[in-house]
Amino acid sequence: MPKFKIGKSEENSEETSEIKVTSQNYIYTGILLAVIGILVNTYIVVQGTPLESHMMEWLNIVIRLMHITFGIAWIGASFYFVFLENALNRTEDVREELAGNLWAVHGGGFYYLEKYKIAPKTIPKHLHWFKYEAYFTWLSGFCLLFVVYYFNASALVIDKNVLDISATQAISIGIGSFVVSWIIYDFMCKSRLIKNQLVFSVIGFLILIGFAWFYCQVFSSRAAYIHFGAMIGSLMVANVFFVIIPAQKAMVHAAKMGLPLDPTLGKNALARSLHNNYFTLPVLFVMVSNHFPSTFGYEYPWLILVIISLGAAGVKHYLNLKEKKQLNVWILPVSILILLAATFISAPSTNPYECKKEVSIVEVQEIIQKRCVQCHSSSPTDEVYKVAPNGVMYDTPEDIVKKKDLIMQRVVITKTMPQNNKTNITDEERNILRCWIEQGASLK
Structure with missing residues (x-):
């Protein structure tokens, strides 16, 4: 790897710039938390008054809007960078130090992008980090989970026909399951399973089926769906926080200091980023499914949940291969058939009820x-x-x-x-x- 030195004044300038950017990000985070905090505290103050329902509705609107906005930014970045990785030109007129490049046209302009195998000779002063989109999406989503479900756990989370538990038990099970899912998933990623993509994917999907089934044995069907989505979303943000960003920080530090880079850092970060990319469509399905009772209203709601998650991930796999120009003619039609299967499986019973008289x-x-x-x-x-x-x-x-x-x-x-x-x-x-x-x- 090429080594380079940074002058003292340049180094101080970079540190000052980094501190400034970090401070700005902390300020933005503080503003977000303050807005949510003000709304929550206002709701607490007006509880039991005629304004309670009005404040709850506005609390729901503001946090939901935040969640959707940050989610679009995060998922959009995931889609774009996986596309970029898949679509890189890696063979024609590529300089030795580059992994690939891409020409693109958008919004009335031409763009030329390059990916380095290791790092550029000089680390730019301003380096954009894609992380706060993920953090804010998860934070707003977690707040929404509390506002919509946990604040009214007895009505929306607990179904006594499924399992008669207290609100505290339901919330503890929900949050605890997110931690357990991360421990299992992270262990799998660090084990030898990761070397065999097919085996890793099959075992991972079976574990997801287990969580979907478990949630439906504990919560109401709607709450089970939202917990499944929150669990996957938590895995995604944990990937960013615990793996991807630390790896990128280590790579930037090594590049600045002229130290040899550990190639496994980038490899592991890319793998987790790709996992997140496959998680996106199932999570989006969960977000919209709560408005469509044909999904969670089926007799076996966990089955519809895993079928659609599998079909959605299959569609994403087709798109990823298409971007690599590695088309597989069977993946898309099979994925569509899987999604259609959910439609027919969840269809209501056609057994007619005999109406014996005119109903007024x-x-x-x-x-x-x-x-x-x-x-x-x-x-x-x-x-x-x-x-x-x-x-x-x-x-x-x-x-x-x-x-x-x-x-x-x-x-x-x-x-x-x-x-x-x-x-x-x-x-x-x-x-x-x-x-x-x-x-x-x-x-x-």
Whole structure:
């Protein structure tokens, strides 16, 4: 490796620049934490007052927006740099010290990028680090887990029909599982398994199946899905914090000091970065799945979770190979078939219910009043929901008719409403609602 010296004034200038950048990053982190802290403390102050539900909604909005914004930046960087690594020109007119280069055009301009085998002769004064996108995504996501789920653990995390545990036990199991998953995954990455990609992938996927199944034996199905996503997200950010960034710091330090580089540092960091890249699509699926009860509402929700995770990872593998110009004709269609399988497996039962009589709106409204309006009303009486969730209200017969399709999907087909069957709606009552809707959802 070429050695070089840095003059004292240049060295001091670089140190000052690094301190300045680090200080700015700490300030940004402090601002983020302060915003979240102010919102949380304000919510605590207004608990039990008419402003509680209003503050909870804004707390949810602000943190969710942060999580989405930081997540886009992190996943976008992951997609881009894996593409860059895969698409590098490594053969044509590549200088000896380079691993490859790439020409690109975007936004009305041409770009030329180079990757060094080891390091440039002179380390640039300003070196951009991709790490805070990951840290802020995880931090905002963890806050969101508390705001949406853990603050209302008894209603949203715990399903007594699955496992009757306390809120403290549920939260402890959730957070503890993230730590356990990292210990297992990190051990696998440091073992000889990592040398055989196929064996590593199969064992890793089997372990993910185990976690998906475990979560569904402990939490409500929605909470199980979100914990699975949070677990994978925690693995991803731990890869950045414990492996990728320390390796990059060691490489930069060695390059500045003219010391020999440990090639395994870059190799391990690249492997973890690639793992993160494969994790992205399953995590994105979990983020959107909570809005679609056909996924978590299936009788075996863990099965749908692992099937879609496998199919999504397969699509990502196809894209990665395509960027390398190593096309495999079978990977994409097989991945799509796997994803389609989840659609058919989760399809509702087609066994028709025999409607013996015409159902009136009076009967329907009686069921809705008994089982739904505790939450879905302009004046909810539920201890958790002080404002109607998603603005869905069933105060009048006209309100019920307008939401007949939603009632059919959530109450009758997927049976994901009421939440964890909190109000003990019966199958007979669900079938009465089905008959009314199939008969035309009349106001008579």
